[in-house]
Amino acid sequence: MNKIAPSELILNPDGSIYHLNLKPEHIADTIIFVGDQNRVPKISKHFDTIEFDVQKREFRTITGWYKQQRFTVISTGIGPDNIDIVINELDALANIDLENRTIKTTHRQLNIVRIGTSGSLQSDIPVDSFVMGKYGLGLDGLLHSYVAEHIFEKEMEDAFIKHTHWSAKKARPYIVRGSEILEKKLSGDEVFKGFTATAPGFYGPQGRVLRLPIQDVNLNHKMDNFTFNGVRISNLEMETSAIYGLSRLLGHQAISMNAIIAN
Amino acid sequence: MNKIAPSELILNPDGSIYHLNLKPEHIADTIIFVGDQNRVPKISKHFDTIEFDVQKREFRTITGWYKQQRFTVISTGIGPDNIDIVINELDALANIDLENRTIKTTHRQLNIVRIGTSGSLQSDIPVDSFVMGKYGLGLDGLLHSYVAEHIFEKEMEDAFIKHTHWSAKKARPYIVRGSEILEKKLSGDEVFKGFTATAPGFYGPQGRVLRLPIQDVNLNHKMDNFTFNGVRISNLEMETSAIYGLSRLLGHQAISMNAIIAN
Structure with a gap:
C-alpha cells in the first residue's frame, strides 16, 4: 500500500497530528465542534469524568464521559480554512495508520455536531432559538479544491446563482x-431548519459595511428571499458548508446547530 | 454624517471592538501579525515595557515599547477569514469614531508586518531563510466581496490563470x-522576494492528499513554474493576500515575511 509522505501527513515529534496535537x-x-476555545470547558464541565x-x-480538545457515552469537544477556530484542518486531521486520526502512514482497511465513522452562534436572516426566527442546517450553502469555495461534484446539490446551486446574480469572480x-441521521436525532419544537449559509469572512463576505464598499450591497436581501422546495436560508455563519462537505466526502455524519443571537 | 449601524460595527459592552476586544x-x-497566539509573548518578551x-x-494582543518605539503584536489565527476580522477591526479602531459610529475625517495609517512560517515552493530557497511577499497571490477569493478591482494586478492574474488552467469554479x-515602503525597509541579504501565494485551507487547497483526491494534482507543480517579469512564487501560506488586499483598500502599509520551515 502507498505510504503517505511526511509533507502531506505531518506529525509532531511525539507522534501526534500536526495542528490538533492529538493521537488516535x-x-x-x-x-462536538465549537468555534471559541473558551467554550470547550463550558461544555465539558457537564461531563461526569474528563479523560x-x-x-x-x-x-482545544477535551475528551470525557457523560452518562456512559464518550464525547470529544474541540474548538475549531474561525472559518472554512480552519475546518479544512480540523476535519482532515480528525479523519486521519480515525482512518489512517499514523505509524505506517497508510489508510486503514476498515472505516471508522465519526458523528460531528457543531454548536455555533449566528445571526438569523429571517425575522420570524427568534433570538435564543436554534437553527439546524438541513443543507450547508458554501460561499467559501473550499470544496472546489477537492473532487466533490458528486456530493453537491447542483439544481439548488444553479437556482441560487441565478437568484442572486452571483459574481463569476x-x-x-x-x-x-447535512446528515439525515443526526437531523432526525436532534430535531425538536424549538429547532428551525433551513440552509445554513457559510461565508469566508465576517465583514464584506457577510454584507457588513464599515469603511469599505462591498461588491453586492443587496446580497443579504437576496439571500433572505431565496427558497428552494420551501426551504429558506435561515442563517449566515462561517463553518457549516465546509463541515458538511468534508464530512460527506470522508464518510462521517455531521450536523450544525446554531443558537440565534441576533436577527 | 451617516452613523454605522450596531449590526455592522459590533461593540462589546465595555466599548471595545467585537472580536479583538480592543479600544482605540x-x-x-x-x-506585528503572527498566526499562533502563543507566539505573541515570544515576541513581546523582547519589549522594554509592556503596556x-x-x-x-x-x-491575543500585547502592546508595548521597544527602544522608544511603540509596537502592537497580535495573533490573527489561521486563514483569510480571520484576516478579514483583524484588519477591519484594527482599521475601525484607527479610523472610526466608535462612540459616534462615524468615519473620522483624518486618516490614521497603520504599518503592518506579518511574521509567518511557510513551506517554500522553490528548492533553492533554504530552510531558515526569509521570503518577503513582493505580491500577495490570493487563491482564497476574499477580496471579491469588496470593491477591489482597482488594486488588482490584472495582467499578472490573467497570466497565472492561463498558466495553471485555473478552475472557473x-x-x-x-x-x-505589498507595501513598497516596508519592502525597502525590511530588505536584506537573507531575504528572498517573490509572490506569496495564499490558500484558503491547509490540505486540499495546498495540494496535500490524505484520504481525499484533489481537484488539480498538478497545481503546486504549475505554481513552482510560474514566473512573471522574473518574479516567481516563492511560498504558499494562508494569510498574505488578504492582508495586502484589505490594507491597500484601507490605506495601510503591509508586508509579509515568512520564515521557511520546509521546502
Missing part, C-alpha cells in the same frame, strides 16, 4: 446535505 | 502589491 486514542466517536485535555493554537456556491 | 488607545501605529495584554478567542485568483 484521544478522540471519541461523537465529537484528556490538550490545546495547541486555537484548537467569486467561487461557485456549493450546497451539501 | 490600545493599538500602536506599527503592528497592555488582552486575549479573546485566538486573538474556484474564486478568480487576485494579485495585490
Whole structure:
C-alpha cells in the first residue's frame, strides 16, 4: 500500500497530528465542534469524568464521559480554512495508520455536531432559538479544491446563482446535505431548519459595511428571499458548508446547530 | 454624517471592538501579525515595557515599547477569514469614531508586518531563510466581496490563470502589491522576494492528499513554474493576500515575511 509522505501527513515529534496535537486514542466517536476555545470547558464541565485535555493554537480538545457515552469537544477556530484542518486531521486520526502512514482497511465513522452562534436572516426566527442546517450553502469555495461534484446539490446551486446574480469572480456556491441521521436525532419544537449559509469572512463576505464598499450591497436581501422546495436560508455563519462537505466526502455524519443571537 | 449601524460595527459592552476586544488607545501605529497566539509573548518578551495584554478567542494582543518605539503584536489565527476580522477591526479602531459610529475625517495609517512560517515552493530557497511577499497571490477569493478591482494586478492574474488552467469554479485568483515602503525597509541579504501565494485551507487547497483526491494534482507543480517579469512564487501560506488586499483598500502599509520551515 502507498505510504503517505511526511509533507502531506505531518506529525509532531511525539507522534501526534500536526495542528490538533492529538493521537488516535484521544478522540471519541461523537465529537462536538465549537468555534471559541473558551467554550470547550463550558461544555465539558457537564461531563461526569474528563479523560484528556490538550490545546495547541486555537484548537482545544477535551475528551470525557457523560452518562456512559464518550464525547470529544474541540474548538475549531474561525472559518472554512480552519475546518479544512480540523476535519482532515480528525479523519486521519480515525482512518489512517499514523505509524505506517497508510489508510486503514476498515472505516471508522465519526458523528460531528457543531454548536455555533449566528445571526438569523429571517425575522420570524427568534433570538435564543436554534437553527439546524438541513443543507450547508458554501460561499467559501473550499470544496472546489477537492473532487466533490458528486456530493453537491447542483439544481439548488444553479437556482441560487441565478437568484442572486452571483459574481463569476467569486467561487461557485456549493450546497451539501447535512446528515439525515443526526437531523432526525436532534430535531425538536424549538429547532428551525433551513440552509445554513457559510461565508469566508465576517465583514464584506457577510454584507457588513464599515469603511469599505462591498461588491453586492443587496446580497443579504437576496439571500433572505431565496427558497428552494420551501426551504429558506435561515442563517449566515462561517463553518457549516465546509463541515458538511468534508464530512460527506470522508464518510462521517455531521450536523450544525446554531443558537440565534441576533436577527 | 451617516452613523454605522450596531449590526455592522459590533461593540462589546465595555466599548471595545467585537472580536479583538480592543479600544482605540490600545493599538500602536506599527503592528506585528503572527498566526499562533502563543507566539505573541515570544515576541513581546523582547519589549522594554509592556503596556497592555488582552486575549479573546485566538486573538491575543500585547502592546508595548521597544527602544522608544511603540509596537502592537497580535495573533490573527489561521486563514483569510480571520484576516478579514483583524484588519477591519484594527482599521475601525484607527479610523472610526466608535462612540459616534462615524468615519473620522483624518486618516490614521497603520504599518503592518506579518511574521509567518511557510513551506517554500522553490528548492533553492533554504530552510531558515526569509521570503518577503513582493505580491500577495490570493487563491482564497476574499477580496471579491469588496470593491477591489482597482488594486488588482490584472495582467499578472490573467497570466497565472492561463498558466495553471485555473478552475472557473474556484474564486478568480487576485494579485495585490505589498507595501513598497516596508519592502525597502525590511530588505536584506537573507531575504528572498517573490509572490506569496495564499490558500484558503491547509490540505486540499495546498495540494496535500490524505484520504481525499484533489481537484488539480498538478497545481503546486504549475505554481513552482510560474514566473512573471522574473518574479516567481516563492511560498504558499494562508494569510498574505488578504492582508495586502484589505490594507491597500484601507490605506495601510503591509508586508509579509515568512520564515521557511520546509521546502
